[in-house]
Amino acid sequence: MRKWIALGLILLLAAGLMASAAAQTLTLVISPSAPTPTPLPNAPSPAPTPTSKQDASIPAPRQKLTRDQLSSYYRGALFIGDSITTQLKGYIRSLQKEAPDFFPDVKFQTAQSYFLYTASRKGLQSGTANLKLHGVAMPMYRILEEMRPPKALILLGVNDYIGTQVEKGVGYCRRILELTAQYAPGTEIIFESLTPVTASFCRKKDYRTMWDEYNAALKAMCEETNTHYIDIATPLKDGEGYLDTAYSNDGKYHLNAGGLDLWIQALLDFAQAQYDLGLWTPEET
Amino acid sequence: MKKRWIALLMLLSLLLSGCRTGGGQEKALLPLEDAVGKAVSDREDLIAYTGEDLSDLTGILPQDYTEAVFLVGSDTLSGREVIAVRAKDENALKAAAEALKAYLSGRMQETRNYLPDAYKLQSEARVETKNLTAALFIGPNAAEETRAFLTGE
Numbered sequence: 001m002r003k004w005i006a007l008g009l010i011l012l013l014a015a016g017l018m019a020s021a022a023a024q025t026l027t028l029v030i031s032p033s034a035p036t037p038t039p040l041p042n043a044p045s046p047a048p049t050p051t052s053k054q055d056a057s058i059p060a061p062r063q064k065l066t067r068d069q070l071s072s073y074y075r076g077a078l079f080i081g082d083s084i085t086t087q088l089k090g091y092i093r094s095l096q097k098e099a100p101d102f103f104p105d106v107k108f109q110t111a112q113s114y115f116l117y118t119a120s121r122k123g124l125q126s127g128t129a130n131l132k133l134h135g136v137a138m139p140m141y142r143i144l145e146e147m148r149p150p151k152a153l154i155l156l157g158v159n160d161y162i163g164t165q166v167e168k169g170v171g172y173c174r175r176i177l178e179l180t181a182q183y184a185p186g187t188e189i190i191f192e193s194l195t196p197v198t199a200s201f202c203r204k205k206d207y208r209t210m211w212d213e214y215n216a217a218l219k220a221m222c223e224e225t226n227t228h229y230i231d232i233a234t235p236l237k238d239g240e241g242y243l244d245t246a247y248s249n250d251g252k253y254h255l256n257a258g259g260l261d262l263w264i265q266a267l268l269d270f271a272q273a274q275y276d277l278g279l280w281t282p283e284e285t
Numbered sequence: 286m287k288k289r290w291i292a293l294l295m296l297l298s299l300l301l302s303g304c305r306t307g308g309g310q311e312k313a314l315l316p317l318e319d320a321v322g323k324a325v326s327d328r329e330d331l332i333a334y335t336g337e338d339l340s341d342l343t344g345i346l347p348q349d350y351t352e353a354v355f356l357v358g359s360d361t362l363s364g365r366e367v368i369a370v371r372a373k374d375e376n377a378l379k380a381a382a383e384a385l386k387a388y389l390s391g392r393m394q395e396t397r398n399y400l401p402d403a404y405k406l407q408s409e410a411r412v413e414t415k416n417l418t419a420a421l422f423i424g425p426n427a428a429e430e431t432r433a434f435l436t437g438e
Contacts, residue, residue: 134340
């Protein structure tokens with residue numbers, strides 16, 4: 001009997017020591033191997049709001065898809081932008097901590113103070129921010145050529161004050177479409193509207209109307225070229241058309257979590273509209 | 286009989302504890318996330334970027350490290366960042382340190398004349414190395430955090 005008790009003690013001791021050793025090697029933030037996905041939240045999405053160029057022809061919704069299903073529309077997509085899209089990146093990455101398959105495999109190419117003008121050029125711009133791939137600065141078209149994402153969503157123009165030069169801005173977007181068709185023909189470009197600016201940002205000059213004019217011109221160009229356009233500005237506006245300060249974190253044009261939620265919802269609504277039109281089917285229904 | 290069992294127990298304990306610490310020759314490193322977490326006071330406010338983000342932004346590739354941590358301030362505008370890399374070997378460490386210096390320089394170009402507070406933090410930040418670990422802490426207490434972190438490396 002005593003022999004068995006002693007043997008039990010030995011086994012317990014051995015198991016305890018081994019578990020303690022194993023615990024030291026399991027917690028990594030980044031390891032070369034991929035993390036194990038965890039179950040996703042499956043809440044149904046609210047009814048879609050009009051966002052795309054096909055808004056007028058949207059038939060009655062077929063079925064409300066879940067947020068997970070809708071976000072799969074963007075699987076592997078590349079979001080390109082400036083500090084505003086960098087905020088979206090941080091927010092989506094934090095959501096993915098709980099739900100790794102929300103916006104599955106999306107990638108981001110952003111640089112603080114990145115210009116729409118820079119994105120439309122074939123050469124690197126000196127003295128200003130450029131995008132980087134594998135640590136190397138590259139023009140945007142080269143990044144698309146290297147990465148070949150199925151979709152590239154672009155939100156740029158705030159740093160250019162592009163609302164003050166609408167025609168030029170739309171010209172830059174046309175150039176981006178041309179470069180993409182030439183160097184990454186499999187990539188579908190989706191332009192996102194400029195996000196609005198607050199009333200206090202417009203104290204000296206009313207950028208609000210300029211931003212609206214640019215968005216209208218961009219939308220018209222997208223309709224003409226059969227390019228998708230997602231309006232993320234409207235949900236963020238207050239009654240007077242400025243960025244609602246409830247959604248701003250700097251009182252100018254950057255967004256807080258509430259604003260980023262509305263942006264994400266606009267993206268999901270767009271996916272729902274594509275589904276309603278029969279243009280896309282989610283991976284799992 | 287009893288003495289024999291006690292002796293056996295002691296022998297087994299010694300053997301197992303030897304396995305756990307690599308024969309008692311090397312100091313066991315904390316997992317990198319824990320080590321960074323101990324060095325910073327705002328871990329809850331930092332977002333974890335992925336290995337792909339690290340590779341895209343710095344050029345440091347997964348095959349060159351055993352562990353890496355890339356944390357960014359949740360508003361992404363303050364300039365707050367923590368990058369720590371345990372390189373695979375000496376060459377990878379040198380390359381990682383150079384990549385982090387180039388990354389810091391690029392970040393400063395992005396924020397200069399645009400986000401002055403972030404630029405100030407970045408201009409005070411330094412890439413430091415110890416053993417096979419490279420670290421870039423950007424933040425108001427970056428120097429102290431770097432020191433605290435590298436002490437355990």
